[in-house]
Amino acid sequence: MVRKVTLQDLADRLGVARSTVSRALRGDPQIGVDTRARVQRLAGELDYHPNAAARALTRRRAGVVGLVLPRTSRFVFSNPYFSELLEGISSVAEPAELPILVSAAVRPDYVGWLRAGRVDGLIVLGSSLEGEELRLLETLAAKGSPVVSIHAPSAPTSLVTVTSDEGPGLLGACEHLALLGHEHVAVVTGPPTSHYARARAAGWKGASARVGMTTLRTVHGDDTFASGAAAARTLLAERTAATAWLLGNDLMAFGALQALADAGVRVPGDVAVVGFDDVMPAAVVGLSTVHQGVRTLGEEAMRALHALLRSATPQPIPLVTRFVPRRTSAPSGLAPPTAARAAEGGPFETPVTRTR
Amino acid sequence: MVRKVTLQDLADRLGVARSTVSRALRGDPQIGVDTRARVQRLAGELDYHPNAAARALTRRRAGVVGLVLPRTSRFVFSNPYFSELLEGISSVAEPAELPILVSAAVRPDYVGWLRAGRVDGLIVLGSSLEGEELRLLETLAAKGSPVVSIHAPSAPTSLVTVTSDEGPGLLGACEHLALLGHEHVAVVTGPPTSHYARARAAGWKGASARVGMTTLRTVHGDDTFASGAAAARTLLAERTAATAWLLGNDLMAFGALQALADAGVRVPGDVAVVGFDDVMPAAVVGLSTVHQGVRTLGEEAMRALHALLRSATPQPIPLVTRFVPRRTSAPSGLAPPTAARAAEGGPFETPVTRTR
DNA sequence: GAATTGTGAGCGCTCACAATT
């Protein structure tokens, strides 16, 4: 490994002071034009890059943000939800020159990251944050640490939270199902340890009731593909009379679809299936689902964090959901079986769904 | 923001030297048992975390690794391939306490990251690395920088590369198709700027020829969903006689499936479709594809990088691919249309496919 | 002499202030 070039090396070669080089490289206007030119030319020649650790130490800023995904299941990364979230975050972080440190540890040490100055701020996926852990995060935020949560339980705290209003999407789905003649639904929930999953289940039931449908059965899953398949098998074994199945997320819906296909049950002929998230594969499979703009969620979170880092007050824009009808809830026989015809376009379309 | 606790604070409170505290915290055996206990207790009480920048500066190691995904398309993150790769990398990096800095910039400055000491080593997705950029990476590696590439063109360089042998998978797919009676195939390639995509196209053609099938047409895509759909529309418009379509990756295959469904063409009745990668949605959709163990690829890459960081010589285990027959290449009418029955199990099964 | 602790320099920057033209 070649010894790295330092500020002092440049200064020695040019016969100026370290600080002059430092200023010239940062484009400080109080440095003479010719000096600056000389410095920058030499820096280019020697391929000089300021040492990040030294800079971080003096500036007391790491220039890095952390993305924390508490691993509630093995499937954090496998869920396309994550990819889309990261893409949104990245699209805002990149122009701001803020590299992203990711963690999906079982018990992520974000406090350590912050305390050690490894990152200047955090975005935490808060879908399953509760109790002590949530309080810890709130305390951090209250003490002035730049922390933004996605989907953390909303409460009157100083923790900036980005989330979306699920109401419109859930209601839209249920109205659609009621119109198709469904009267009985089954709800498949995410892990009961997640406040977010519980809210979703309650939301599905509330929306169903509002359009006159009855929830016959609630099956608990854990947001994974496998649990969706298992839930479907349970419902089939019970010979449920529910003709519409409302899932806590798309991943479980995919699992349910596979189990239904394996059992030879027709979708949407025998059972209608609706998911939540509208992740990429949903359009491919033709899954009817509730679009929540995961990418936009990531963008908003990063924008909010960036504001906090500049000591500004973030104004996260409230996102709204909407129902996206596709094959799995179409009137039986209307669409060809494998048609993933999504009226809304392809899977990568990420419409900006904002209010105000 | 509360002022952070430093080593000096601890030392002052305990009436010992900074270095003693430093050693005690690192568990240095030459520190007395009681001193160590006192130090560690106080550190716990004050929630002390050593400053990462200061530590990195003195140790000359950042304790961070970089993951670079040159963004050849908008869809790096949207491709589930990425999630699975990151999951593999993360599963090895986490126990080694190496946080991961990710970048998917259009022109990622990995040299800068390395030069600035922001990361100690890099994993670079090299599918589209060529020419000058590839040479730059090779130079870095030759000079002793810990760099591991995934899918970089193999050549006798010092650049450690993790990849998989595509032969068995491609041949397996073609044998399967030939057995089903297919005689004419069409190949849809990834971007021509990618050596990896070109090798794939050549591989499909070679394998087809070997089992006696003829490649009637080659259509160029760019590895995205949309380009797969566009390629399918092109083939349909041309009324190709090819009954088996071989795609450069799963994402394009998903696009092709959607376009075929939209056109009312039956799969596999009229056309058989085969992808490559075996990413999560493949099993859901029932896409016949070549499994390449993306997760394992990530694990191997991280293991190799970890070896380099310890100045060891990495021994990446060669991975092999295998064909996974599913619905889209099944004998017409054999499987129910929506059956995503994968003989190999669900989408999250990631069998370790290793030789030796 | 072995076990334990302290001293002091240095890692490579930035920033306030002083000094020069």
Next chain:
DNA sequence: GAATTGTGAGCGCTCACAATT
């Protein structure tokens, strides 16, 4: 006095070596 450059301390650690019991 305005424009430009230099001085020196300090950020918070670690490590070689010295000093103490």
